[in-house]
Amino acid sequence: MLTSQKEESRIFELISKWVSDIRISNYSSYLDINKASEGLALRLLNLVYDYELVDLNHEKQNFPGIDLGDRTKAKIGIQVTSRADKPKIDEALKLFHKYDYHSVYSNGLKLFILSTDSINYKRGVKAPYNRFFSYQEGIITPSSLTRHIKLHANDSKRSQILSLLEQELGETSHLESILKKIMKNMTSTTLDANLRAIGHLLVERTSRRISKFIELEQESWQHGYRSGEEYINKFRALFRLDEDYKTKIIPVLTSAQEGTVARILFDEYLELEKLQFNMLAETFTKDQYQILMSTGRAFQFILHSLLDALIDKYNENLLILKTYFHIDVPKIENQYKIINESILYSDIDDKQDKLNKLLDNFSDPFGLYIFLDSKENMKFEYSATPMAKKIYGDLMGMEIINKYLTGVLETVSLDGKVFTGFRNRRHVIFLIPVDDSTKKALSILQQRSNFGIYYFEEV
Structure with a gap:
């Protein structure tokens, strides 16, 4: 067949x-x-x-x-x-x-x-x-x-569809299925230094390319939005698979000839990586010039979505490498996921306790906005909060809050052409009730800006 x-x-x-x-x-x-x-x-x-x-x-x-x-x-x-x-x-x-x-x-x-x-x-x-x-x-x-x-x-699209379905519905991934079959016939002595070295190089390779994606996203702020073709060329360069293959990795593979376990593992992982990156590249570069030149909002949303997917896939692959290559490396923290979380509380003490736990997770006080209820006496004793922007939201009203957050968090200019505002991820905490229309407006704003939202809601 x-x-x-x-x-x-x-x-x-x-x-x-x-x-x-x-x-x-x-x-x-x-x-x-x-x-x-x-x-x-x-x-x-x-x-x-x-x-x-x-x-x-x-x-x-x-x-x-x-x-x-x-x-x-x-x-x-x-x-x-x-x-x-x-x-x-x-x-x-x-x-x-x-x-x-x-x-x-x-x-x-x-x-x-x-x-x-x-x-x-x-x-x-x-x-x-x-x-x-x-x-x-x-x-x-x-x-x-x-x-x-x-x-x-076509062949590329069909492979992308299959990869998505295998990931979501397959008992195991295509790569892991192959690895299991190979490992079944391996002895413990097969997992030698060469195999572990290859695993480390693969991790370094993918991690470095993800870092370049993040650099590209940050460069868009420095150069403005109109140099679209420059971004496209840089983006395409991230998908070239030859450089590491011909330099750093090849010396390690000299003792891993065609057909050996080490070479099979390497080739299968590289093929998986190639498929994943190509899927992202095709998504991004389809009608790319029109996207780049038409609206900064589309560029921002697409690039953030790609980084989110790529980092998640990298972290999933680490589990395979840990199992089959016997290496343990840290995950990449995913700063590109859209956070839209409701935190339920039963009374004021429960609310204070859950707020304290949430604040423990924040390391950047400059990117934190907290909307307070003036009738409550919430305590802030954490290192992240002195520099946070604390606002009595119940005295402002939802319409003013919406306009305020759009003004301080919007990352695209009014004409949609040039990035503005802050590059780093920001966070917004609502300790007051928020109506559905404001939630909807903020959700749309999140598609072109990098910030997370936490709604405290009484049960």
Whole structure:
């Protein structure tokens, strides 16, 4: 069987496993898997159809009617569901109409139905719902998804899809499966100094390249935003895999000839790294000049997202290296994850205790904003807080707070072309209640600015 056919077969197998897992979990009343599936659905649909979907539940918990939305490119809203029955579809149409989502998602509603149940595609849709939905165009199923992959995915895209599905749904990764088979026939003496040296070099190599990504992100602040082609050239340089291979690593491999365990392990890890970096490169460089020249916001959001994914993958790979190469190296702290956390408390003492624990985690007092309730006497005895900005938020009102944070945390100029403000990650703590509209505005601001939010909410 050709490689492409093997990959297609495995993709279809994993998608079928996904649908089966959901069905079994629903029978067992374990509905959390449906929420967990939204994250995979977002990444998979973006990859397969080139959408730019975001998780709307990050903007507002239990976002009504739809789960994912692409406001900029496809201009569609998507509900992810395991139900294919007409009442479920009718309910989705009513909510989409009720909240006037069509004004934002002008190309309408799509349902991603993770089920093998039959659907009557000839069914008509009455006004006003027919303005934004049709059974023929508005439904994505496992079958239509795999058919699109088979017909339209090139070798690179197919490999990316398979890698994502293996990571999320495979029992083990492709690399780890190979390593397990190899290690089964190895003796303890095989794990010699050469093998451990290769492992260390691989870690150093990937860690150094991630550092270069971070440097690129920081350089964007120094040069302004208009030198887009310079950034593209630097970005592409990060994906060249030859330099270390021909210099530092090759001497170690001189005793590890083709077919030996050490060489197989090295080659497989290098292939995994190459695939991961290439996936990120393709995402970033697709229509890159237009992205760079059109809006700083898009550049900022994409680069932060790539760094988030890359650092997470690096830390996952360290577990494999620790197991199979017998080396133990530190993880990279991920400063690019979007933090939008609710901290629940029962009374004022519990609130003080949880605030103290949170403050213990902050090392940069200059990047900390705390919105206080003037009626409470919260104590601050931690080294991180004397330089923090402490504000009586209940005396300001949400509208002023929103404008204030936009002014101090916005990292893109008003025209969207040049980065401004601070490069380092910042944090905001709300010890006062925050309304949904402010949470939504701050969530959107997070997509172009690097700061975390902590909401203290009484249970």
